[in-house]
Amino acid sequence: MNTVTSVSAEISSETEILNLLLNHALENDLPIAFWRLPNTSTRYLIISQEYRSLEKNSPIEELPAGFMFAPFDRDRTTLFLPADFIFRFENNVLTSPETPAEIASAAWLSQKFRTWPVGKRVYFKGNTTSSAAGNGTDFIQLVQKGVAAIEAGKFEKIVPSRTKLVDLPDDFDIVKAFENLCSKYTNALISFVSIPNTGSWLGATPEVLVTVEDKTIFKTVALAGTMPYQEGMNLRSVAWTQKEIEEQALVERYVISCFKKIRLREYDEHGPKTIVAGNLVHLKSDFTVDMKATNFPLLGSVMLQLLHPTAAVCGMPLESSMDFLKAHEGYDREFYAGYLGPVNVDNNIHLFVNLRCMKMLDGKALLFAGAGVTIDSVAEKEWEETEVKFNTLLNVIL
Numbered sequence: 001m002n003t004v005t006s007v008s009a010e011i012s013s014e015t016e017i018l019n020l021l022l023n024h025a026l027e028n029d030l031p032i033a034f035w036r037l038p039n040t041s042t043r044y045l046i047i048s049q050e051y052r053s054l055e056k057n058s059p060i061e062e063l064p065a066g067f068m069f070a071p072f073d074r075d076r077t078t079l080f081l082p083a084d085f086i087f088r089f090e091n092n093v094l095t096s097p098e099t100p101a102e103i104a105s106a107a108w109l110s111q112k113f114r115t116w117p118v119g120k121r122v123y124f125k126g127n128t129t130s131s132a133a134g135n136g137t138d139f140i141q142l143v144q145k146g147v148a149a150i151e152a153g154k155f156e157k158i159v160p161s162r163t164k165l166v167d168l169p170d171d172f173d174i175v176k177a178f179e180n181l182c183s184k185y186t187n188a189l190i191s192f193v194s195i196p197n198t199g200s201w202l203g204a205t206p207e208v209l210v211t212v213e214d215k216t217i218f219k220t221v222a223l224a225g226t227m228p229y230q231e232g233m234n235l236r237s238v239a240w241t242q243k244e245i246e247e248q249a250l251v252e253r254y255v256i257s258c259f260k261k262i263r264l265r266e267y268d269e270h271g272p273k274t275i276v277a278g279n280l281v282h283l284k285s286d287f288t289v290d291m292k293a294t295n296f297p298l299l300g301s302v303m304l305q306l307l308h309p310t311a312a313v314c315g316m317p318l319e320s321s322m323d324f325l326k327a328h329e330g331y332d333r334e335f336y337a338g339y340l341g342p343v344n345v346d347n348n349i350h351l352f353v354n355l356r357c358m359k360m361l362d363g364k365a366l367l368f369a370g371a372g373v374t375i376d377s378v379a380e381k382e383w384e385e386t387e388v389k390f391n392t393l394l395n396v397i398l
């Protein structure tokens, strides 16, 4: 059999192979996901023949290897991309295929190499639209409405968001952008997902929603509170205000309330600690559960249903804050603040909240960002916070 290593003499670089695969998927309307997990160097790329819509409450542990892409609105359909073709890149080269799926994918790829043009930049169809919204004034009014609703006792926390539409540079190159995000944001999930009728999304999210390692260890986090990161900042003495401390404590309470619903008491909690997320710092608490000791083999699925959308991206309590956003936010979040990530690849589940992300439109990018609002929020400061959050991607793509 022709292996990738033998055929790839002329087309050896990761960048060229990626360009070929992305072009192939986009030109043929095939779903594709390309990602790198935090603090790792391996990059994975999968191409599906077809995406699937997942049944509500279907256990993710029983899915084949693939990639999940879920919208913010839990009443809408979660999409799943089965790993019909799977490639793994390490140190800028395609790794030798090991699993049967990788071996079949490598054979398919080497077949394609014979006929494919090299050196072509990835092309985007401009067939997706979005309800771009949220100019500065609207957002400030939205935050003020949120604070008034908190004062009126409707909820304790709300996370309004807005979008920003920017022109992409003429020479914008998705593979280069992905590579730059990887080197700049080592502790984020870097992802590019493109699905027919849904669009192409690029992101660098710092927020874990559900991790299940080796079917044994469950992890989630409570992340909130935002400040710009400054070079040389001492993370042990960041001066968080009462507002941010309470805002993060609310998310922590939300996570614990989900454990309580299933009467799970044996969880470890560490934090909150200040962590760096690209150009920002946040407060984060880590939660870990030993699924064997607690006899909870489907804890990943169960907690996913309970957690999403968390108080970090929607509000607290969930129902009243969701109603407020539906009534007042004024645009469709689509997949922003939904979740995404690989499931059952290498025996792990890694789902992240879809933050610091953008949807690619024809020659433009639509960016999304939100900010946690409590009774102590100052609207202009929350607007500033969304600006800094946009910069996570803008610093790299413009």
Ligand SMILES: C=C(O[C@@H]1C=C(C(=O)O)C=C[C@H]1O)C(=O)O
Pocket (backbone or CB within 6 Å): 159, 161, 207, 223, 224, 225, 226, 282, 312, 313, 355, 356, 368, 369, 370, 371, 372, 373, 389
């Ligand atoms: C909502 C976003 O981020 C969330 C909100 C945060 C906050 O309010 O401080 C911090 C981290 C995230 O949990 C976003 O990035 O759009």
